[in-house]
Amino acid sequence: MKLNKKAQITQDNGEKKEKITCNFLQNKSFLAIREDGERCDGPVKSKRGPELCLAEKVMRGGGEHSELLTATWSHFPFLFFILHVVNHDQIVIFKAILLIPFACRAFSHHSSVREREREREGAMEKPEISSTVLNCISLSDPDIHKSVALLKQACLDSGFFYVVDHGISQEFMDEVFSQSKKFFDLPIKEKMKMLRNEKNRGYTPILDELLDPDNQVHGDYKEGYYIGVEVPQDDPQANKPFYGPNQWPSEDIIPGWQKVMKRYHKEALRVAKDVARIIALALDLPSDFFDRPEMLGEPIATLRLLHYEAARVSDPSKGLYGAGAHSDYGLITLLATDNVVGLQICKDRNAVPQVWEYVAPLKGGFIVNLGDMLERWSNCIFRSTLHRVVLDGKARYSMAFFLEPSHECIVECLPTCMSESNPPKFPPVTCAAYLSQRYMDTHADLSSYKNHTKVSSD
Ligand SMILES: O=C(O)CCC(=O)C(=O)O
Ligand SMILES: [Fe+2]
Numbered sequence: 001m002k003l004n005k006k007a008q009i010t011q012d013n014g015e016k017k018e019k020i021t022c023n024f025l026q027n028k029s030f031l032a033i034r035e036d037g038e039r040c041d042g043p044v045k046s047k048r049g050p051e052l053c054l055a056e057k058v059m060r061g062g063g064e065h066s067e068l069l070t071a072t073w074s075h076f077p078f079l080f081f082i083l084h085v086v087n088h089d090q091i092v093i094f095k096a097i098l099l100i101p102f103a104c105r106a107f108s109h110h111s112s113v114r115e116r117e118r119e120r121e122g123a124m125e126k127p128e129i130s131s132t133v134l135n136c137i138s139l140s141d142p143d144i145h146k147s148v149a150l151l152k153q154a155c156l157d158s159g160f161f162y163v164v165d166h167g168i169s170q171e172f173m174d175e176v177f178s179q180s181k182k183f184f185d186l187p188i189k190e191k192m193k194m195l196r197n198e199k200n201r202g203y204t205p206i207l208d209e210l211l212d213p214d215n216q217v218h219g220d221y222k223e224g225y226y227i228g229v230e231v232p233q234d235d236p237q238a239n240k241p242f243y244g245p246n247q248w249p250s251e252d253i254i255p256g257w258q259k260v261m262k263r264y265h266k267e268a269l270r271v272a273k274d275v276a277r278i279i280a281l282a283l284d285l286p287s288d289f290f291d292r293p294e295m296l297g298e299p300i301a302t303l304r305l306l307h308y309e310a311a312r313v314s315d316p317s318k319g320l321y322g323a324g325a326h327s328d329y330g331l332i333t334l335l336a337t338d339n340v341v342g343l344q345i346c347k348d349r350n351a352v353p354q355v356w357e358y359v360a361p362l363k364g365g366f367i368v369n370l371g372d373m374l375e376r377w378s379n380c381i382f383r384s385t386l387h388r389v390v391l392d393g394k395a396r397y398s399m400a401f402f403l404e405p406s407h408e409c410i411v412e413c414l415p416t417c418m419s420e421s422n423p424p425k426f427p428p429v430t431c432a433a434y435l436s437q438r439y440m441d442t443h444a445d446l447s448s449y450k451n452h453t454k455v456s457s458d
Contacts, residue, residue, distance in 0.1 A: 132158065132345060132357035136365070139274055140165035144281070151275075152282035155370060158347050159383030163334070164365040166271045168264075173336060173364060176264045177397055182254050183225060184307040184397075191223070194247045195449055200226050200302070200439060202247040206309065208444045212324030212388070219444070220323045221312040222389070225305040227261050229298075240407045241432050242300040265303045268401040272301070272334055275368060276403070279332070283378060284416040290331070293406075300330070300404040300435065308342065310395035322389035322396070328371040329438045330404030330431075335367040340396040343367065346386040356388070373404065373434065376426045379417040407432040 135154040137147050154161035183191070188205075196202040204226065207219030231243040238244045248258045273296060280289035290296050308322045322342055337343065344356040359367055375384035389396075405411070409431040413424035 129344065129356050129358055131360050132160075132347075134158065134161050134359065134367075136162040136164060136362075137275075137278065138165040139163060139167070139271070144278070147278055148281045151278050155279070155282060155378075155382040157383070158345060159370040159385035160345055160359060160387075161368055162362050162365045163271070163275060163368050164362070166274070166366060168267045168271065170364045172264070172267075176260055176399065177336075177338060179254065179257050179260045180225075180305040180307070180397055180399065183249060183257065183305065184223060186249070186253065190249075190253065192449075194225075194249060196226060196443075196446070197244075197247065198446065199228070199242065199244040200443075201228055201244065202226060204443070205449075209442055210324065210444075211326035211442055212321070215316075215319055216321055216324045217319035220321060220389075221314070221391070222306050222308045222322055224307070227265055227303040227305075229265075229301055230262065237298075241436055242302075242404075242407065261303065264399075265301070265401075268303060268334055269299070269301050269403070271366065272332060272401060272403040275332060275334070279370075279374070279382075283382070283414060285414065290405075294409055295405050296331075296403070298406045300402075300407065300431065302402045302404070304400045304402065306398045306400065308340075308389065308391055308396040308398075311393050312391065313393045314342075314390040316390060322391040325386050325388040326442070327375075327384040327386055328369060328400075328402060329435055330371040330373050330402050332371060332374065332403050333369050334401040334403075335369065335398060336401075337361045337367065337398040338396060339363065340391070340394050342389045342391045342396050343398075344388050344390055345369075346388075347383075349386045354386075356390075359387075371402070371404070372438075373411045373431065376411050376429070377414050377417070379413045379422065379425055381417050404435060405431045 135150040137150050137154075139147075141147050151161060191203045192205070194202045196204050196208070202225065204224040206221060206223050209222070209224075210216060210219040227246050229243060230246055231238045231240075233245050235243075248261075251258070273291065276290040276296065277287045281287050283289075312320075312322070314321050325346065335343075339361045341358055341361065343359045343361075345359055346354045346356050348355070361367075369387065370382050370384050372384045374382055407430070410428050411431055411434065412428035413426070418424050
């Protein structure tokens with residue numbers, strides 16, 4: 001950017017006075033820097049004018065950069081004039097002071113650049129986000145009709161519901177969270193040794209994933225770890241795109257980690273299949289519809305541990321998110337979270353403005369959401385809902401378990417979800433092809449980590 005003007009103002013905050021240099025850029029933007037070289041955030045009060053400058057820090061491309069906040073100078077030309085003349089001829093200041101009432105009037109219309117920014121944000125997005133109320137399905141409830149009715153209503157309404165009484169003890173859940181934290185606490189050099197491979201197994205660093213390129217300035221502020229179905233390298237099944245051996249941190253580094261994660265993967269798969277049976281009933285299908293070999297016979301079932309770093313504050317108005325808006329790809333996702341709030345859903349992705357609601361964490365329970373393959377199977381009768389993670393600087397841990405069908409499974413409109421007046425909305429697609437495309441669209445190219453892995457393995 002080209003620097004056009006420079007001006008100094010004195011901020012008087014009652015206790016001390018400090019000089020602030022404002023750099024005007026192409027008469028449109030400005031950057032305020034204090035005497036000590038610090039960038040100045042927030043409104044600066046000056047004896048000569050109510051508010052002058054704002055600067056914003058944003059994170060871009062993984063490193064810290066500063067971005068200028070654009071101020072429309074056309075709204076307050078008088079103030080600019082004051083700054084301009086003060087800088088060049090101190091005597092003219094008295095003439096300029098006469099203009100202050102006009103300047104103040106201009107400001108009373110536009111109380112501050114920041115406020116207008118906020119108003120603009122407000123017009124795009126509701127600033128106060130409420131919590132949604134989700135149906136809760138108990139897997140131990142003997143009244144299956146009740147469970148089916150609750151689940152069906154949730155699938156039609158939000159595509160999200162809670163599942164409790166699933167048979168995984170709280171003690172074991174706590175153990176899995178604690179082991180997950182141990183992994184993310186490792187030095188980055190250690191974690192990079194287990195960088196995600198072409199089978200999507202292993203570590204995904206911060207910013208690796210970009211879920212919502214239209215609204216995000218860079219990737220998600222989260223790191224993750226993928227654990228899939230364990231298939232030895234010499235097994236013919238390992239040729240399939242989503243099957244193969246997992247990567248495991250060595251026992252010396254985190255003892256017991258592999259055993260805990262393998263057990264959790266198995267337990268979560270059992271719960272997910274239980275939920276799939278209720279979904280089948282809700283779609284007027286036999287309860288074991290998804291259990292058939294060509295469906296969930298050899299599922300692609302992926303556990304993803306997630307860690308949202310502390311001190312990374314999300315800001316939708318600036319395109320900064322813990323996880324960008326997306327819908328999941330498969331049949332269903334079982335999400336276990338710690339008690340840090342952050343998950344938001346948008347029930348109607350086409351609404352303008354979009355309305356986002358928080359989903360409250362539920363200790364010991366799963367938040368379950370439907371994926372895009374189920375939306376395709378059900379011809380959009382069941383909803384695969386947009387969701388994202390917005391954080392206020394607290395660290396957060398979650399574990400997503402994605403249930404997708406067998407590689408060769410053909411995802412096509414279910415017989416109970418089409419009619420003459422409601423023909424299939426999507427062409428049939430194989431699970432593996434669909435999934436490969438979705439992963440490719442959202443994850444960084446592995447070649448971009450070449451230098452990192454070289455350094456880590458040195
Ligand atoms: O961490 C969360 O709460 C959500 C994660 C998520 O949506 C995902 O991994 O697909
Ligand atoms: Fe998700």
